[in-house]
Amino acid sequence: MPTTVLFLMSTMFIANIGFGIILPTLPFLSRHVGASTFELGLALSAFAIAQLLFSSFWGALSDRVGKRPVLILGIVGYGVTSALVGLSPHVWVLLLLRFLSGALCSAVMPSSLSLAAAASKPEMRPRVMAYMGSVNGIGFIVGPPLGAFLSVFGLQVPFAAVGFLSVLNGIVAFWLLPAEAPAAKAGGGARLSPWAFLQVGNHLSAMFNRTIAPFLGGTLAFTTADATITSTLSFFLTDTLHSTQAMAGWAFMVNGGVGAMIQMAMFSMMYQKWGERATIVTGFLFGSLGYLTLGLSTNVGWVFVAITLLAFCRGFAFPAMTSAISLRTTVHSQGSSFGSQMTFNSLGRTIGPLIAGWLFAYHERFPYFFACALLLLAVLMIRVGVKEKLSARAEQA
Template sequence: MPTTVLFLMSTMFIANIGFGIILPTLPFLSRQVGASTFELGLALSAFAIAQLLFSSFWGGMSDRVGKRPILILGIVGYGVTSALVGLSPNVVVLLLLRFLSGALCSAVMPASLSLAANATTPEMRPRVMAYMGSVNGIGFIVGPPLGAVLSVFGLQVPFVSVGILSIVNGIVALWLLPKESPRPVGDEQTKLSFRGFLQIKHNLRAFFDRSLTPFLGGTFAFTLADATVTSTLAFFLTDTLHSTQAMAGWAFMVNGGVGALIQVAMFSAMYQRWGEKATIVTGFSFGALGYLTLGLSTSVVWVFVAITLLAFCRGFAFPAMTSAISLRTTVHSQGSSFGSQMTFNSLGRTIGPLIAGWLFAYQERFPYFFACGLLVATVLFIRVGLKGKLSARAEQA
């Protein structure tokens, strides 16, 4: 595998492990600076909202000025702002830095994915995208326990550690990542992708591009459904099944770990044997079954069965959709397309907890039945949207 791809995998790993390291310590730091429960919620959501606003912007900028400088700016900026979060003197500064951290971190994934796509052949790309996705799950597994250990030495230590790690990664990127030729400024698609932070025109055009619609819609459905678990599972285990909050941590680790293992060990063979349509449909089918099992669970054992089924959805569907987007996008538009995918990803993570919270307040099992229905509808949508054998490939230019 190219050295560039291995380094990009490490960069995405650092961004995700950084998020995981900070997550368990942030509530205690927020309390230390006098944040209310509502302000703690804002500190958590500010990161996701910033990613929603800026993902497409950075994707378009990476096509305009080059992926390498945008990636370096993103990872170094993320490191600086993460370290400063740990030194926040009050709530206002904390919220502002969390927003800036999310905005800069949102540059990392589109630039990393597009650089990886440009460094690989179409035949290698599905396997590479699976590996890139697997490091996200691994980072999510390693981050929280590492953050808990580091916080023993002080609440500021996890934040400063993430900052140092990210800044060093950016410095290494200066000499390790190859320089590239940016797209000409006068190019019409580049001009379109540069206008505005929300990139509404570009994202709508990408969504209604029939070659990309199933994958962007599938990304939104996947993250919206996934948000029902991340936002309610702890309460479901403790309030409904009378288990412990620690069990929720184990459930998330199992989900991320099994998902990463599937992407590394099974995804490539599945994709090459059955193609992207069957891989995506199989993944979402596992997901629908997993959410149904979760909604019907009467014990912790069944929750872990459901979580394992959901890991198959994560391991098959998401990397297949990412690979499909890459293969249907020209070299000079990779950043914009991945930026659009991350925007739909962030949109699902932003509104998903709101829907899940409302449904959970009405009946604690409804969020999972809703997610099951959503993925069943997505399977039908993809089967209709991807008629015939999927052999379309974007002309690499």
């Protein structure tokens, strides 16, 4: 594995563990500055909304000025704003800093994925994308308990720790990452319009680009479905199955941990043997079965069976779609393509909780049946829309 890729994995790990470290402490910090329950919800959603708005902007900008400076700006800015969140004197300052933190953090993933793709050979790219994805799951597992431990020493300590790790990572990136020729100098790259931060034109172009549109739609389906468990599983376990909040924490750890292990141990072998379309379809079928099992669960045991099936979906489908986008995109436009994927990712995580909450109000099992149907629709979309073999694309990359 190239040194550059290993470092980029650590960068994404820091960004994700930082989010996890802050998550258990943010409600207590919000209460400390006088935030209401609604304002706490805004503090949580501001981060995701900022990522939705800015992911494509950073992706397009990285194609024009280079991935390295955008990555360094993103990880350092994320660290500084995260540390400042812990020092917020008022609610409005906390909300503003959370928004800025999400906006800057959204620069990390598209630039990291683009640099990792550029540093790896086409035949190695599926494995690299799987490893890059696996660190996300590991970060979400390690982050919350570490944040809970650090908060014992003070509410500001978890935020300061995220700031220190992120800024240190940015300094190392300045010396370690090689400079690349940006598309602006090479005569390529996406255009930045006056409405650049939204990149509406790029999204529309990507949606009508038949080579990557199925994978963007699959990303949206995956994250929208995944948001049903992140937003309602705790209530389903405690209110419907009369379990405990701690059991919900274990369920999330199993989902993230098993998904990360599958990406690292099984994904590459399956991808090389079956190809990208079969890998994605298999992942989505595991996910459909998992959500159906979850919706029919009558005890906690069946919930963990469902969560394990969903981990196979996370381990197979998402890295395969990311790899497919990389292999179908030129070097000077990968930032824009990954930025579009991250925008669809953020869109799913924004609308998913809203849909799940609305369905949960009617019946506590409806969100999981909806997610099951959504992934079955994604299976149909991938089977119809993806016709080309990986080998043909890999030779052109």
